[in-house]
Amino acid sequence: MQLPPGPKTSTWLLNLQFAADPFGYMDAIGKRYGDIFTIMVGSTPVVIVSNPQGIKEIFTKKEIISPGELNRGLSVLDAHNGLLSIDGLRHKHRRKLLMPPLHGERMRVHGQQICALTEKVMNERAIGKPFLVFPTMQVIALQVILEVLFGLDNGERYKQIGQLIFSTLSFLRSRLTRIVFSFPYLQQDLGRWSPWGYYLRLRQEFDQLVYTEINERREQPERSRSDILSQLVFAQDETGESLTNRDVRDLLPSFIIAGRNTEASAIAWALYWIHKKPAVRDQLLQELDSLGECLDPISIVGLPYLSAVCNEVLRINPIQIQTLPRRAESPIELMGYELSPGTILRGGIYLTHQREDLYPNPKEFKPERFLERQFSPYEFLPFGGGARRCPGEAFGLFEMKLVLATILSRYQLALVDTKPERPMRLGLNYAPARGLKMVIVGQRQRPAKPQQFVVGSV
Structure with missing residues (x-):
């Protein structure tokens, strides 16, 4: 198994940081680790994905339920x-x-x-x-x-x-x-x-x-x-x-x-x-x-x-901020990582919506984005x-x-x-x-x- 990188902070401290500033915390962790990262909840790895293609695989792979x-x-x-x-x-x-x-x-x-x-x-x-x-x-x-x-x-x-x-x-x-x-x-x-x-x-x-x-x-x-x-x-x-x-x-x-x-x-x-x-x-x-x-x-x-x-x-x-959890039932490959059965996977809704390649100047409130193009269900969710x-x-x-x-x-x-x-x-x-x-x-x-x-x- 090769898990994506992620913060080593204890779960209770992560929860405190998240509670204090949920969007700010997700911005920081997304900036540091990118499209895919792992948060350990006890002994269970939770892999969060904000790449549209990765999210599509989470929703459609038969090995993920x-x-x-x-x-x-x-x-x-x-x-x-x-x-x-x-x-x-x-x-x-x-x-x-x-x-x-x-x-x-x-x-x-x-x-x-x-x-x-x-x-x-x-x-x-x-x-x-x-x-x-x-x-x-x-x-x-x-x-x-x-x-x-x-x-x-x-x-x-x-x-x-x-x-x-x-x-x-x-x-x-x-x-x-x-x-x-x-x-x-x-x-x-x-x-x-x-x-x-x-x-x-x-x-x-x-x-x-x-x-x-x-x-x-x-x-x-x-x-x-x-x-x-x-x-x-x-x-x-x-x-x-x-x-x-x-x-x-x-x-x-x-x-x-x-x-x-x-x-x-x-x-x-x-x-x-x-x-x-x-x-x-x-x-x-x-x-x-x-x-x-x-x-x-x-x-x-x-x-x-x-x-x-x-x-x-x-x-x-x-x-x-994230999709409901899903679970790998057998070994899978996702975005270059080999994940073991039991790994929890979630789509990062907030981080996907903040992608510069999809939504230029993502912090700016600009309704015209949705008149200029149609987003897929893996880009806007x-x-x-x-x-x-x-x-x-x-x-x-x-x-x-x-x-x-x-x-x-x-x-x-x-x-x-x-x-x-x-x-x-x-x-x-x-x-x-x-x-x-x-x-x-x-x-x-x-x-x-x-x-x-x-x-x-x-």
């Missing part, structure tokens, strides 16, 4: 039956169930819900009074989960599930929680006030509420409902049988955990960069104004410059890749575009703090460390008639 066991603990609500933990044809089929078709009337209905929820939350922020963007986007994302995912519209269960999701995700963010989940001997139920005991009770409450909701859908079926929970309740598994209540329950956390923090982080970073770059903001507003007074969701998601802006946000501030690519990618981009379009079209915003925002690790995501403080300067008047727009006209 992506077993669900490597992902256990990443989404602690879904136990051993969620999408991250299952494998093979079962994983492939369930993944399709979590990719709701976004077309036609369903797309328009979900889009109108997202736009209305965004306006509702933003109208609660006072004009002239600074507010934190990231927590505000979390509120919007949570309400999208409740209405679009669960199909709930106010009422007691709406409040109960909303509060439970908020409490669970807040608990999972704490450093103490990460320590408890890293060491099995700390996972003891010592009552509600112990970390593990509190987690078990949150999970029990989640199960009770979700199973009650699922049973009610089965007892009073409304086939016309468009929410994702109802679709899952009446879906069939890979054998043609209806999903069990447990199957449905275990598929939901993939939306809940990723949906709230991932979307909130991506939209917050978008608002940051758009307002750091007035020329980008002006061109984006000109494109949005070209739609006229009525913002139709289907028209919004097709806007080319808005799409380019979202892609550039996800390039420079990816929602995850904000949602991961291969069999473990995030199934919520299409819906995530759909939501991101609509929330941004609604905010920018209807509100004049300004940054409060001129200091650069730094990323802070939040589970698998990297949110603005200070929450991004902005202020609503005033309402924005949209033109009654569509304005002509040409990409690159500003």
